[in-house]
Amino acid sequence: MTSLKAYILTRLILSIPMIFILLTVVFVILRILPGDPVLAIVGMKASEEQLEKLRRQLGLDKPLWMQYIDYVMSILRLDFGRSMIWGRRPVLTEIMDHFPATLELSVSAFIVSVGIGIITGLLSSLKPSSKVDVSLRIFSIVAYSLFIPLLGMILQLIFGVYLRILPVAGRKSPLVDIQTMTGLYIIDSILTLNLEGLITSIRYLILPSITLGVVLSGVYTRLVRSSMLDVLSADFIRALKARGIPKKQLLFKHALKNAFIPILTMMGLQFSILLAGAVLTETTFSWPGMGTFLMERIEYRDYTTVQGTIVFFALLVSLVSLAVDVVYALIDPRIRY
Amino acid sequence: MARTTLIAIIVAVVIIAVAAGYFLMQKPSEITPPPEEKPPEEKVIIIGTTDKVTDLDPAMAYDFFTWEVLSNVGEGFFKYEPETLELVPGLAESYEVQEGGKVWILKLRKGLKFRDGTELTAEAAKWSIERVARIEGDPAWFVTDFVDKVEVVDKYTLKITLFQPVAFYKAVLAVPTYFPISPNSYPADEISPDNTAGGIGPYYIEKFVRDQELVLKANPNYYEKPKTDKIIIKFYKDATALRLAIESGEIDIAWRTLNPSDIVDLKKKEDLQVIEGKGAFIRYIVFNSRIPPLDNKLVRQALAAALDRKAIVDKVFLGTVTPLYSLVPAGMWGHIDAFKDKYGEGPNYDLAKQLLQQAGYSETNKLKIELWYTPSHYGSTEADVAAVIKESWEKTGMVEVEIKSAEWSTYIELTRGQGLPVTLYGWYPDYLDPDNFLFPFLHTDSNRWLGKPYSNPDLDVILEEAQVETDKSKRADLYAEAQRILADDAPIVPIFQGKLFIVAKKNVKGIVLDPYMLLRYWLIYKE
Numbered sequence: 001m002t003s004l005k006a007y008i009l010t011r012l013i014l015s016i017p018m019i020f021i022l023l024t025v026v027f028v029i030l031r032i033l034p035g036d037p038v039l040a041i042v043g044m045k046a047s048e049e050q051l052e053k054l055r056r057q058l059g060l061d062k063p064l065w066m067q068y069i070d071y072v073m074s075i076l077r078l079d080f081g082r083s084m085i086w087g088r089r090p091v092l093t094e095i096m097d098h099f100p101a102t103l104e105l106s107v108s109a110f111i112v113s114v115g116i117g118i119i120t121g122l123l124s125s126l127k128p129s130s131k132v133d134v135s136l137r138i139f140s141i142v143a144y145s146l147f148i149p150l151l152g153m154i155l156q157l158i159f160g161v162y163l164r165i166l167p168v169a170g171r172k173s174p175l176v177d178i179q180t181m182t183g184l185y186i187i188d189s190i191l192t193l194n195l196e197g198l199i200t201s202i203r204y205l206i207l208p209s210i211t212l213g214v215v216l217s218g219v220y221t222r223l224v225r226s227s228m229l230d231v232l233s234a235d236f237i238r239a240l241k242a243r244g245i246p247k248k249q250l251l252f253k254h255a256l257k258n259a260f261i262p263i264l265t266m267m268g269l270q271f272s273i274l275l276a277g278a279v280l281t282e283t284t285f286s287w288p289g290m291g292t293f294l295m296e297r298i299e300y301r302d303y304t305t306v307q308g309t310i311v312f313f314a315l316l317v318s319l320v321s322l323a324v325d326v327v328y329a330l331i332d333p334r335i336r337y
Numbered sequence: 338m339a340r341t342t343l344i345a346i347i348v349a350v351v352i353i354a355v356a357a358g359y360f361l362m363q364k365p366s367e368i369t370p371p372p373e374e375k376p377p378e379e380k381v382i383i384i385g386t387t388d389k390v391t392d393l394d395p396a397m398a399y400d401f402f403t404w405e406v407l408s409n410v411g412e413g414f415f416k417y418e419p420e421t422l423e424l425v426p427g428l429a430e431s432y433e434v435q436e437g438g439k440v441w442i443l444k445l446r447k448g449l450k451f452r453d454g455t456e457l458t459a460e461a462a463k464w465s466i467e468r469v470a471r472i473e474g475d476p477a478w479f480v481t482d483f484v485d486k487v488e489v490v491d492k493y494t495l496k497i498t499l500f501q502p503v504a505f506y507k508a509v510l511a512v513p514t515y516f517p518i519s520p521n522s523y524p525a526d527e528i529s530p531d532n533t534a535g536g537i538g539p540y541y542i543e544k545f546v547r548d549q550e551l552v553l554k555a556n557p558n559y560y561e562k563p564k565t566d567k568i569i570i571k572f573y574k575d576a577t578a579l580r581l582a583i584e585s586g587e588i589d590i591a592w593r594t595l596n597p598s599d600i601v602d603l604k605k606k607e608d609l610q611v612i613e614g615k616g617a618f619i620r621y622i623v624f625n626s627r628i629p630p631l632d633n634k635l636v637r638q639a640l641a642a643a644l645d646r647k648a649i650v651d652k653v654f655l656g657t658v659t660p661l662y663s664l665v666p667a668g669m670w671g672h673i674d675a676f677k678d679k680y681g682e683g684p685n686y687d688l689a690k691q692l693l694q695q696a697g698y699s700e701t702n703k704l705k706i707e708l709w710y711t712p713s714h715y716g717s718t719e720a721d722v723a724a725v726i727k728e729s730w731e732k733t734g735m736v737e738v739e740i741k742s743a744e745w746s747t748y749i750e751l752t753r754g755q756g757l758p759v760t761l762y763g764w765y766p767d768y769l770d771p772d773n774f775l776f777p778f779l780h781t782d783s784n785r786w787l788g789k790p791y792s793n794p795d796l797d798v799i800l801e802e803a804q805v806e807t808d809k810s811k812r813a814d815l816y817a818e819a820q821r822i823l824a825d826d827a828p829i830v831p832i833f834q835g836k837l838f839i840v841a842k843k844n845v846k847g848i849v850l851d852p853y854m855l856l857r858y859w860l861i862y863k864e
Contacts, residue, residue: 035746042475043399044749044786045777050473086391086530097547153577160585168581174383174550174569286574288548299713301746 004329008322015318019311023075026310027068030303037301041085058084071307080308085300091308094293099312100183101171102289105212105281106274108205112213113274114267117220122256124221125228136221144218148277152211152284159207166207169286173200208285212277216270223266227259234258261328268324272317381567382845382861385579385588389572390551392530393542394523395465395516397474401765402593404513405855409553409568411516411536414443414462415507419849419857422669422769424507428457428517428537429495438502438807441510445493449537450558451519457537459495462517463487464525466497469514471526476514479767483509502805504812505770512768539563539859548572553858563859564847576717583609583840589863590848591840592856594716597657603840610843614850616835617666619774620658620715620763622726625790626828628758630696630704637827639692639704640759641676643736645684645729650833653721657838661831663820664764664774668852670809671771671816675824676831684729693735703737706730710740710761711748722761722832749786756788761832769852771816776800778829779819791828 038054039046055061059070074081080091124136160168172178172185178197181188186205189197231237232255240250279291286292290309297305388402398407408416414429426432429443449457466487470480483503488496499506509515522534533542540553540563551570555563571588573579580599583591584606595603604611624631624640631637646660661667662676680688698704710723720742727738743751751757766773777783780800781792796819803815823829837850847860 034750035744036750037746039749039753040746044753046475046786047478048785050475053473089531153581156581156585160581160587164585167587168585169573169578169587170571171549174552174571175381283574284578286572286578288546288572292574293548299744299746 004326008326011318011322011325015315015322018318019314020072022314023072023307023311024068026307027071027303030301030306031064033301035301037084037303040300071304075311080311081304083297083305084302085297085305091305094305095290095309095312096183098288098290098293100185101287102275102278102282102291104184104186104201104205105208105287105289106278108209109212109216109278109281110267110270110274112209113216113270114220114263116213116217118224118256118263120217120221121224122228122251124225125232126251128229133225137225140218140221142218143214143221144216146215148211148215148280149284151215152207152281155207155211156285167204168207171201171204171288172197173204176200208281208287211284212274212281216274216277219266219270220263223263224259227262228255231255231259261331264324264327264331268321271320271324275313275317379567380565380863381569382565382590382858382863383569383571383588384590384592384856384858385571385573385582386592386594387573387575387579388593389548390545392474392528393532393535393545394474394529395513395518395536396469396472396477397528397530398513399475401854406542406551406570407513407516407535407538408855409538409540409858410542410556411513411518411538413511413513413515414445415511417511417769417851417853419853419860420851422852424511427511428462436502438504438506438805439499441497441499441506442490443495443497443510445495446560447493449560451522451537452534452541452556452558453519453522455519455521457517458492459489460492461520462495463489464520465517466515468518468523468525472528474528476512476767479509479512479514502807504804504807505768505772508768508770540568543567561859564862565858568858568861583842586842589842589845590861595838595840596717597653597655600657600838600840601655608843610841610845612839612841612848612850614837614839615668615852616837616850616854617669617769617852618763618765618835618854619661619664619666620722620761620832620835621661621664622830622832623752623760623762623787623790624828624830625756625758625760625788626826627789628756630706631758633696634826635692635696636698636704637830638680638825639689639696639733640706640730640736641824641827641830642680642683642685642692643689643730643733644726644830644832645732646832647682648729649722649725652725653718654833658833658835661834662824664778664823664829664831665771665816665820666774666834666852669769669771669774671813673817673820675817675820678821679824684732686733689733690735693733698735700734703735705737705739706759707739707741707757708759708761709748709751709757710742711745712742714745714748715761715763719761726761726832752788753786754788756790760787762787765854771812772800772804775816775819775823776804779823787829791826793822793826796822796826 038051038060042050042054059067082088082090083094120136120139124133127133156168159166176196178185178188178194179192181191185201186198189201237255240254278289281287282289282291294309390406391400391403392398395407398404412427414427415424416427418425428446430446431444433442445457445459445462466480469477483499483506485498485500490496516536518536519534523529523532533545535541537559539556539559541556543554544552549572553568555566573582576594576596576599579591580595582588600611603609624637626632650656650658650660662674663672665672693704708723708727710719712719723740727740730736730738752760779791779796781797784790799815799819803812806812837854839848839850841848844864846864847862849857849860
């Protein structure tokens with residue numbers, strides 16, 4: 001087994017206890033929180049008999065330790081259980097219904113943030129302490145400290161209400177049908193050759209992804225700038241300059257390439273922040289993704305759904321960070337595990 | 338090489354995204370044709386709401402919005418005539434009441450079919466009612482509390498025998514829980530929460546994507562043709578998003594629930610209309626008379642007298658609600674302004690001070706109470722409601738109020754369990770009859786959900802009598818007496834009655850807002 005394969009395997013094994021610790025913490029916190037899920041489900045007018053019956057059906061009449069063991073056993077069988085409210089749909093189905101929306105938003109916001117970050121960071125590093133540099137650095141601080149709902153609302157007002165050129169909420173026009181296969185509307189529209197669907201999905205995606213992307217771009221701007229400055233002052237760049245390599249080639253082929261490792265690290269770290277930001281963005285734009293879904297289910301104390309969703313997120317974050325580590329190794333031959 | 342490719346891909350994607358964005362912004366009209374540009378044969382109305390669909394099964398649904406959807410994709414034996422509270426035949430073309438109101442004979446319309454082709458027969462109707470009782474969902478009590486047995490007389494005639502005569506049973510028969518559904522589309526013994534089959538109504542559900550959209554199409558099997566072929570309901574997360582959607586022209590109608598300030602602002606928009614209607618939902622304060630010092634009637638009366646309803650209506654709701662002086666909403670038969678008769682329009686600080694003094698309180702020995710509210714269940718205005726109530730009570734100089742709050746699931750748990758001294762609650766009626774505004778609150782065996790705040794055997798007798806009395810004027814007298822007792826004992830104090838507001842584009846017509854409160858989509862059309 002190569003060292004990389006061994007590393008991947010170890011990381012995967014290590015993520016198992018991590019997920020169980022998280023699962024236990026979530027399980028305990030949900031039960032410590034005041035609020036009776038059964039009452040929240042059936043409404044305050046329900047009779048005692050109705051409450052008891054539902055408590056039994058949901059297994060909430062058992063002692064806590066037994067509920068915990070039941071839950072862990074079902075997770076081991078990869079059974080996320082059923083939601084406790086509104087039709088008791090399987091948690092995995094609920095996740096699969098909502099996750100594509102979050103994924104689509106996150107990916108597009110990620111592209112926006114990295115794009116803005118690289119362009120502004122690069123411009124900023126070309127002439128340090130120039131007017132351009134100072135303004136872009138200020139931009140990065142402002143962008144990072146912007147409150148997502150505030151920026152979202154400003155964009156909604158400008159492009160939705162005043163100019164009326166972009167939609168303010170939702171994922172697609174209600175007048176356009178998209179046949180879903182992956183749940184990612186852009187991909188689905190391409191797969192089904194639905195031009196109308198593609199256009200509406202992109203239009204609805206623009207404002208939310210710009211909102212989230214701009215806020216997250218500040219980090220990249222600063223990182224690209226400092227990383228580029230480091231690289232540009234390195235000996236090998238000076239040597240290349242001395243050899244008369246054209247500036248463009250120097251910047252893009254040699255400097256940016258080498259400055260990319262810390263940026264890649266940041267991309268991995270930013271992933272969980274991206275998901276957290278997606279929650280706020282989803283609420284602002286009524287985007288039917290995981291964020292709004294999770295918030296709503298926490299309010300209703302839908303134990304199984306909240307637990308399942310958090311386990312899902314934990315798995316996702318650990319897989320992404322593992323993937324980032326693997327990409328390092330592939331990009332930079334010096335990195336060995 | 339790999340890094341260069343990666344950078345190239347990223348740059349290309351950004352450029353494409355920017356170019357696409359620019360292109361799309363340049364030609365908005367060509368990209369999404371507004372509804373009116375659709376082919377004329379299909380008329381579409383888009384309604385935005387912050388509500389959500391819970392369980393699309395009449396045996397389980399028990400919330401305002403899901404009932405609204407069910408009322409548009411199904412129908413009961415009776416239905417409310419728009420603009421009035423009169424119950425007219427729905428799927429039952431005629432009916433007969435026997436044995437002093439104990440037996441109901443319903444003759445169904447012939448030739449109606451469910452979406453799956455099954456014919457509407459007495460057998461299907463019986464199956465639907467018995468299914469509700471079997472499943473024992475949240476609204477099962479509409480059947481189990483009243484119905485002894487359901488029998489099929491002939492193919493189109495149904496006989497319902499009640500345990501005892503119920504004066505308002507016709508209204509109960511109109512609730513969605515009684516809507517006939519097809520035995521071939523719903524399981525007999527279990528809930529079918531995402532079932533889009535529906536009953537027999539003006540529309541059927543063409544598509545339902547939870548949290549996103551619900552598409553309804555005119556039902557060719559229904560006996561009347563809706564004015565609009567297709568209704569699309571879009572779901573929004575909050576009032577702000579809903580407001581932006583109507584302002585940007587994305588939707589034709591913004592229905593529940595905009596903030597009071599949004600309604601005031603949108604009234605000024607030239608391209609929009611704000612339609613106002615009477616609502617039958619009420620808000621009230623519950624004094625738990627088992628908890629000292631609220632076990633003292635004088636204390637409850639003093640607080641009832643010092644309540645400044647006008648300040649709540651004007652300051653918090655900007656005039657979008659009206660003060661209420663009984664639990665029975667104004668405009669409903671049987672209503673009397675019991676609290677106004679007893680305490681005046683309010684706030685009546687002189688009377689409040691006098692009562693507090695009688696109860697042993699003074700400016701140096703203040704009455705100390707906790708006032709509880711829940712921050713989001715009744716909208717974002719709730720904290721302000723609590724603050725204004727505190728202010729009005731403290732103006733007596735003899736009361737000190739501590740405001741406390743809890744999230745909804747905790748709030749109702751605390752109310753039912755240990756009991757909270759003073760709480761704020763609201764009520765959407767199940768059926769339109771004074772009984773539904775008095776019995777669940779005041780009858781000893783029925784108000785456990787409010788933490789059993791009150792018990793009065795004399796009042797219990799009056800309420801029970803009013804339930805079985807079939808003479809409407811006698812019932813009105815009984816309810817008037819019940820409301821006077823309520824005002825005197827003051828275990829629950831009404832605050833205000835809600836109005837209904839819809840913001841719509843100027844060319845949208847046919848919106849009926851009446852105390853039934855559920856929007857009838859089939860009457861709405863665009864000019």
